[in-house]
Amino acid sequence: MIEERFALGSSLLHRTDPTVKIIGATVLAVIIAISQSMTAILIGLGIGIALALLARLSPRALWPRLMAVNLFCLFLWATLPLTGGGETMGHIWTLPISHKGVTLALYITIKTNAILLILTALLATSPVHHIGRGMQRLGISTKLTLLLLTSYRYLNLIHQEFNRLRRAADLRCFNPRTNIHTYRTYSYLVGMTFVRSWERSRRVHNAMLMRGFNGTFPVLDSTTFQRRDIYILTLLSCCALVLAAVSLLH
Amino acid sequence: MNTSTDKHDVAIELRNISFTYPGHDHPVFDSLNFSFRGGHMGLIGDNGSGKTTLFHIMVGLLHPDSGQVLFNGKVMETEEDFTILRRHVGMLFQNADDQLFSPSVVEDIAFGPLNLGHPPGEAREIAMRTLAQVGLEGYEDRITHHLSGGEKRLVALATVLAMEPEILLLDEPTNDLDNAARGRLLEILGSLDQSLILISHDWDFLSRLTSTFYALENGQLVRSNQVTIHQHQHVHPLGDRRHIHPPC
Numbered sequence: 475m476i477e478e479r480f481a482l483g484s485s486l487l488h489r490t491d492p493t494v495k496i497i498g499a500t501v502l503a504v505i506i507a508i509s510q511s512m513t514a515i516l517i518g519l520g521i522g523i524a525l526a527l528l529a530r531l532s533p534r535a536l537w538p539r540l541m542a543v544n545l546f547c548l549f550l551w552a553t554l555p556l557t558g559g560g561e562t563m564g565h566i567w568t569l570p571i572s573h574k575g576v577t578l579a580l581y582i583t584i585k586t587n588a589i590l591l592i593l594t595a596l597l598a599t600s601p602v603h604h605i606g607r608g609m610q611r612l613g614i615s616t617k618l619t620l621l622l623l624t625s626y627r628y629l630n631l632i633h634q635e636f637n638r639l640r641r642a643a644d645l646r647c648f649n650p651r652t653n654i655h656t657y658r659t660y661s662y663l664v665g666m667t668f669v670r671s672w673e674r675s676r677r678v679h680n681a682m683l684m685r686g687f688n689g690t691f692p693v694l695d696s697t698t699f700q701r702r703d704i705y706i707l708t709l710l711s712c713c714a715l716v717l718a719a720v721s722l723l724h
Numbered sequence: 725m726n727t728s729t730d731k732h733d734v735a736i737e738l739r740n741i742s743f744t745y746p747g748h749d750h751p752v753f754d755s756l757n758f759s760f761r762g763g764h765m766g767l768i769g770d771n772g773s774g775k776t777t778l779f780h781i782m783v784g785l786l787h788p789d790s791g792q793v794l795f796n797g798k799v800m801e802t803e804e805d806f807t808i809l810r811r812h813v814g815m816l817f818q819n820a821d822d823q824l825f826s827p828s829v830v831e832d833i834a835f836g837p838l839n840l841g842h843p844p845g846e847a848r849e850i851a852m853r854t855l856a857q858v859g860l861e862g863y864e865d866r867i868t869h870h871l872s873g874g875e876k877r878l879v880a881l882a883t884v885l886a887m888e889p890e891i892l893l894l895d896e897p898t899n900d901l902d903n904a905a906r907g908r909l910l911e912i913l914g915s916l917d918q919s920l921i922l923i924s925h926d927w928d929f930l931s932r933l934t935s936t937f938y939a940l941e942n943g944q945l946v947r948s949n950q951v952t953i954h955q956h957q958h959v960h961p962l963g964d965r966r967h968i969h970p971p972c
Contacts, residue, residue: 601827602827603826603827603828603831606827623825623827624825626827627825627826627827627868627869628825630869631821631869674822677817677819677822678822678823678825680780680785680817680822681817681822681823681825682825682835683785683810684783684785684810684814684815684884685810685835685836685839685883685884685887686807686810686811686836686839686840686887687835687839688807688839691835692834692835692838692839692844692847693838693844694830694831694834694838694844694847694848
C-alpha cells in the first residue's frame with residue numbers, strides 16, 4: 475500500500491501548483507546530479523534542507539526515508555574507499571584507503587541526500603494524481619502520464635490480489651523454506667498475480683472504452699497560476715541559477 | 725420485443741451471432757438472434773452461459789466470429805461505429821473497481837462527458853448533477869478507491885448515467901451489496917426512464933425492475949415466462965421477530 479504521507483498539509487509548497495514543483499524538482503535534481511563542484515552540491519543540500527523546512531515535512535516521517543537511502547550509501551562507503559584506486563590517504567590495518575574513493579563516496583552521499591530532500595519537499599507534497607495532471611499540462615507524453623496514474627490507482631488492488639493468493643496458500647499450510655516447492659509456489663503466486671493484473675487491465679480498458687476513451691485523459695480542472703506559484707517558480711529558478719553558476723565556475 | 729416504456733427510438737439487434745472463445749471447443753453462441761427495442765428486460769442464465777459475453781458483443785468490446793450487430797437499423801462494423809453506439813448504450817460492469825480509474829469521484833464521473841466533448845465547466849456540472857441523482861452529494865472530492873463497496877457501485881452507476889445513455893446494460897449490479905445498498909440501487913434504477921437490460925441472479929431484484937425475462941440456454945436466447953406467483957420460503961436475519969416485507 476502506498477501511503478502519501480507528505481501529500482496532506484497546508485504549507486506554501488503544498489499549495490503550489492504541481493507544474494511549478496515538477497519543473498523545479500527536475501531542474502535542481504539534474505544540476506546537482508551532474509555537478510562536479512563540492513560547493514555547489516553543498517549549496518544543493520542546503521536548498522534541500524530549506525525546502526524541507528518550507529514544506530514543514532515531519533522529521534519523523536522523513537527520517538526513515540533518509541535512513542533507507544543512506545543505507546545504500548553505506549554500502550558505497552564500505553566498498554569505494556577500498557576499490558577507488560589512485561592515491562592512498564591512509565591504511566586500515568593493511569588495506570589502503572583510496573583518496574579518490576572516499577571523495578566519490580562523499581559526493582554521492584551528499585548528492586543523494588540533497589536530491590531526496592528536494593524531491594520529497596517538492597513532489598511528495600502533492601497527491602500523485604495532481605502530479606499526473608501537472609505532467610499532462612506540461613505536455614509530458616500521455617502514455618507516461620497514463621502509466622503513472624493507472625499504476626498508482628491499481629497497485630494497491632494488485633497487492634491485495636497477491637495477498638489473497640498468499641493467504642490461500644497459507645491456509646493450506648504453506649510454509650516457505652529453501653526448497654524447490656517454495657520457489658515453485660512463489661513463482662506460481664507471482665505468475666498468477668501477473669495474469670490477474672493483465673485481466674484487470676483489460677477490464678479497465680473496456681470500461682474506459684465504454685466511456686469514449688480515445689487515448690488521452692481529459693483534464694477537468696483548469697487551475698490558473700496564482701501569485702504564489704510565480705514566487706515559488708522565481709525562487710526555484712534563482713536556486714537553479716546559483717547552483718549552475720557555482721558548478722560552471724568550478 | 726416491444727414494451728410500453730419505449731420512450732426512445734433506439735434498438736439493438738443481434739443477427740445470427742456465433743461466438744467461441746479462443747481455445748474453447750463449444751461455442752458460447754450459435755446463430756443467436758435477438759432484438760431489443762426498449763423497456764426493462766431481465767437476462768438470466770447459469771454461470772458461464774455467456775451473459776456478460778453477450779453484453780460485450782452488443783457494445784463491440786468483443787467481436788463475434790460471424791453475425792452482425794445492428795444499432796437503430798445500421799450495421800455496426802468498425803470501431804468508430806461502436807464508439808457512436810457506446811454514446812447511447814451505457815454499461816455497468818460486474819466489478820466497480822474496474823470502472824473507477826480516476827483518483828477522485830468527480831473526475832471519474834466527468835471522464836465520460838469530457839470525452840463526449842463537453843467543456844470542463846459543463847462536465848463538472850453534469851458530474852455534480854449525476855452524483856446528486858444517485859444520492860451521493862458531497863462525495864465529489866472523495867478518493868475512489870477508499871469508498872465502500874456500495875458507494876463504489878453507486879459512483880460506477882453515476883459514471884454511466886453521466887453519459888446520458890438511452891439504454892443501460894447492468895451486469896449483476898447487486899453482487900456483493902448489503903441490503904441497504906441494494907435497496908438504494910433498486911430505488912435509483914426504478915426512478916430512471918432509460919431502457920435497461922439487467923443480468924442478475926438476484927430474482928427478487930429482477931422481478932422488481934423487469935417484467936420480461938430472457939434466458940441463455942445452449943447458446944440461444946429463450947424468452948422465459950412472465951413472473952409466476954408461487955409460494956416460497958426464505959431465511960433472513962432475526963426472522964422470528966415481527967417484521968414487515970417491503971411491498972413489491
